[in-house]
Amino acid sequence: MEINKTIHYNAIELKHAIESNELVRQKQPVLICNAHITGLAVARGLGREGIPVIALDREDRGLGFASKYVTLRGVCPNPVIAEKAFVQYLLDIGPAFKEKCILIPSMDEWALSLAKYADELSEYYIWPFSAYKTLEQILDKSQLYERAAELNVSVPKYEIINGSNRKTIAEKLSFPMVLKPINKRTFYDEFQEGLFIVKDQSEFEEKTCAAKKAGLDLIAQEFVNVSRDGYVTVVVYMDGNQIVRGTLAGQRLEIYPPKVGTTCLVESIQAPELTERAVSVLKAFSYEGIAECEFIFDENDGEYKLLDINTRPWKWIGLPIDCGVNLPHLLYSYINGEPYSNLNPEIGRKWVYLNDYQKLKASHQGLFEGDVLTKEEWMEIILRRYDDSKLITTAVESLDDPEPTYQQLQNSFAKRSYYCPC
Structure with missing residues (x-):
């Protein structure tokens, strides 16, 4: 059977596609976002069980868009820079569902946006993860580490960087040192890295100043052997x-x-x-x-x-x-x-991979x-x-579902490749 891999570039198009898709009408669907390596695996894990999957991404070259296990595809606003527009996109397509659609995010920014607006989305969607406050607490390294310490779960030594301790952190942690972002995805978008490893005070000053200029908060953490x-x-x-x-x-x-x-x-x-x-x-x-x-x-x-x-799901x-x-x-x-x-x-x-x-x-x-x-x-x-x-x-190659491999090849030939920190 030929799989329709049409990509819908606005909410109106996707809403009409949902309304007319027989599989989505017959069985409760899952909506995943984004649609790169993680989303591809989730789509395959559900699609092979006969569950309809709708994939959203901020651009059209995520590998999951090429999978035969994705029933419908939509390009939506990026929640990092247009969170309210992203939520409105979901609300616009929501009335098309015959029964509530289950939401599964693949990256932090999607998870946080969906959790933050879970009440507003609840008319059309099921949010099967913790509330926004809980996600924030876990993703905030300081709160996570404090709770772990209460449970006698060891964590690396760390200091939250602020104006008063910038000059004294090295005395507590020594070099080399790891600098981690509080907001991981925004940090990656800015620096194309998940963290910094600094070897001396000069590099520490350089990297913390760059993060401050970008409006990003950092945690200094011991470099663990x-x-x-x-x-x-x-x-x-x-x-x-x-x-x-x-x-x-x-x-x-x-x-x-x-x-x-x-x-x-x-x-x-x-x-x-x-x-x-x-x-x-x-x-x-x-x-x-x-x-x-x-x-x-x-x-x-x-x-x-x-x-x-x-x-949320991971790579x-x-x-x-x-x-x-x-x-x-x-x-x-x-x-x-x-x-x-x-x-x-x-x-x-x-x-x-x-x-x-x-x-x-x-x-x-x-x-x-x-x-x-x-x-x-x-x-x-x-x-x-x-x-x-x-x-x-x-991660990608599959005889059962080969087109994501071809999409990955085409992405590598493009002048601007699809990028995802997953």
């Missing part, structure tokens, strides 16, 4: 009754760009103690929804420390899905009154020397057997 296998992430779906429906732990094997980038290779592992810590922090906030909790192992004191929590959510823990479907089923759980994921499976992994290794950088993938894993990729693989999940 992490072994190459010391990056472990726990992912969870916790329902509205604080019942953990699905969980998986992943060891981050490679990051691109090196040290400051995002995961490009990860392996599912067992980490029951860290899972317990992650769940305890989420429960302390009465959290609801899908979350990613990042830990690093500090070689200096032999402790795993909580680094960050993302209050490699395709790994738990392929390990049998389909977090988006667990969420969908709970909302539809058919809750189920899967707490026993497949262990030892890898996920790779080939585009970044190949660039990392071609530059002879990374946490591990040389190629981390085995010949058997590469052969599954080369022979396109990964759709039925027991060894590896690829």
Whole structure:
């Protein structure tokens, strides 16, 4: 069957498409935003279960737009710079739904905007994550770390940078030092980086002044000596009754760009103690929804420390899905009154974003020397057997759904490439 991949460039067009789409009329749909690597994985995880997916993005080249598992596509206002226009876009298409549409964000700015206006949107949509205040508290590193300390969950040493402590922070934390933004996405849009690592007072002054000029607040954090296998992430779906429906732990094997980038290779592992810590922090906030909790192992004191929590799906959510823990479907089923759980994921499976992994290794950088993938894993990729693989999940490539790979290729040829910090 030919899939209609029409992109709708305004709310009126998309509203008419929703009204006339048979699948959306027959079954409760999910709306995802944005539609890059994370959104693509969520769409596949739901679409393969027969659930209609509507994808929104701020431009038309997100990889998810090319997926056959996306039923309808719309280009909407960017909530970072036009939040009210984005919300109005949702309100404009809302009357077209036969039943309320479930909202699943892929990035912080989408999550915060949807949570902030959840009451206004509730006539047409279901917001299956925590309230705006809770998301703000978790994403605010100072509040997150304070709550973690109350639960005896270790965190890296940190200081919130302000006018009175700029000159004395180095005495408490020393160099090298990590500078992190309070508002992660706005920071990335400004600097094309997720954080700064500064080696001396001169770099500290340069970077903090640049952030101040951009109106961005920073946290200074100790630079933790992490072994190459010391990056472990726990992912969870916790329902509205604080019942953990699905969980998986992943060891981050490679990051691109090196040290400051995002995961490009990860392996599912067992980490029951860290899972317990992650769940305890989420429960302390009465959290609801899908979350990613990042830990690093500090070689200096032999402790795993909580680094960050993302209050939405994240880049490699395709790994738990392929390990049998389909977090988006667990969420969908709970909302539809058919809750189920899967707490026993497949262990030892890898996920790779080939585009970044190949660039990392071609530059002879990374946490591990040389190629981390085995010949058997590469052969599954080369022979396109990964759709039925027991060894590896690829972020984009799929024989079952090949057009996102073509879209990625075309994006790389464009003068202005699609960019997303996921």
